[in-house]
């Protein structure tokens with residue numbers, strides 16, 4: 001039987017609606033408008049598209065959007081000065097420095113210069129440590145979006161076998177922490193995992209986040225498993241540009257119980273969670289109750 005399609009695009013719209021509701025209340029009851037600052041260094045065309053779409057959705061949710069576009073050859077010192085200015089700006093509740101940065105900039109250094117309370121990407125070492133120890137933190141947007149979809153589909157994830165393919169700081173590692181927090185038995189697999197197909201075949205939940213087009217074929221998927229495809233790979237097929245995931249959708253959809261499509265799965269949830277994190281950061285900064293339904 002073919003899998004149920006988990007509609008990330010529709011789910012993201014409901015998350016954005018919740019965000020807009022919280023924003024309206026913050027304005028009305030507290031006179032506060034949450035603000036998100038996005039910093040883009042250089043002119044990578046894909047990054048420009050994402051930044052534009054983030055800005056548009058931020059404004060649609062009723063929040064303030066601040067865009068800082070810097071030249072590709074911006075010095076580390078100048079970028080640190082921009083981050084510092086945003087750290088000290090009371091109208092800015094969330095800061096996102098678009099990655100990857102040009103090679104001459106030290107990404108770790110820049111990310112760790114962001115005020116952890118405004119780090120809506122959840123990449124600052126302090127947020128990574130808080131998440132790893134089960135303390136209140138800012139949670140990375142992509143794993144948070146995946147977790148929301150999994151909880152929505154399954155209710156409780158307790159006791160399930162989850163395999164995360166990919167060990168990046170941005171997705172794989174925080175995803176594993178969140179699944180562990182929901183009492184899954186978690187395996188982090190990667191390109192050097194022995195017998196990867198058999199490891200994946202054990203999983204009730206497969207999260208694929210490696211960035212390799214269609215590397216997970218359907219016959220690795222246990223019958224009825226839930227498949228979350230984080231990959232967004234641009235490929236050329238039959239002379240056309242196409243967006244495909246890390247999972248071979250056509251074969252996996254025949255085995256999975258539920259699966260996220262690409263596009264229209266994890267991607268839209270990532271941006272919705274960025275807006276959610278901005279509202280969360282704003283509430284915390286003002287000593288207000290956490291927004292319900294938007295945190296991990």
Ligand SMILES: Nc1nc(=O)c2c([nH]1)NC[C@@H]1CN(c3ccc(C(=O)N[C@@H](CCC(=O)O)C(=O)O)cc3)C=[N+]21
Pocket residue numbers: 047050096097098099100121141232243262263264265266267268269270271
């Ligand atoms: N500091 C930082 N934080 C990020 O969160 C971050 C980043 N840097 N750098 C770039 C990546 C990429 N990213 C995406 C978000 C949404 C879609 C998305 O909505 N994709 C649509 C398709 C869009 C299309 O057609 O290209 C979808 O999957 O349906 C994609 C990619 C966030 N990123």
